[in-house]
Amino acid sequence: MNPQTALEILELVGNKWTMLVTYRLGEGAMRFSDLKRCAAPISSKMLTQTLRELERFGMVSREVLPTMPPSVEYRLTDLGRSFLGTVSGICDWIGDNHEALEEARRRETIAA
Template sequence: MAESSNYDACRPVHELLSLVGDKWTMQVVRQLGNGTMRFNQLRRAIDGISQKMLTTTLRNLERDGFVTRTIYPTIPPRVDYSLTDLGRDLLVPISALGEWVVENRYRIEEARTRFDRQQV
């Protein structure tokens, strides 16, 4: 019974970490941390992201309350994306993790190289 309750308690954490830890989610949140952007601005700012992947990522972020989508009734319609308060809160650990990776990437690469040499 205890295993079931641990699983139930961890499942939401796992689901959210899977979303937040996603390559594209982190980049979208970081870009929107600079301010409101339109879809094509985001697409140009995030190297390698497809239109479909950006659409999916924005939808997921909007669904979870991290991003807000504002449609302006112009011709053609203008759509802006921005972080919500929750999204700005998320930017803090995402930025910290990004900084940690930059500071430690060479140490990680060295560890991988040592490990790979031992496997031969």
């Protein structure tokens, strides 16, 4: 694998917004406004950038819906769904360990 491509992919999948957007799209297809609402506190600009990168790497598909006014719906592709398992594992780990992590951070802050 090309080292530059590997670095780009690592930057994409290691990004907190990529993980959050992937996790939320794991619940099903969403319009931009719905995704922004449930992925708070992401800004519109960052959500747009994240979705474009995920689309560029084939992890998200974008469909323009024939509504008035037109709206766009995003969904995970097969590749994105395969990444969702990894993201879900990380989210589960955070849920299982957030109290211990927060306690360690408090101890470090007091010691400093």
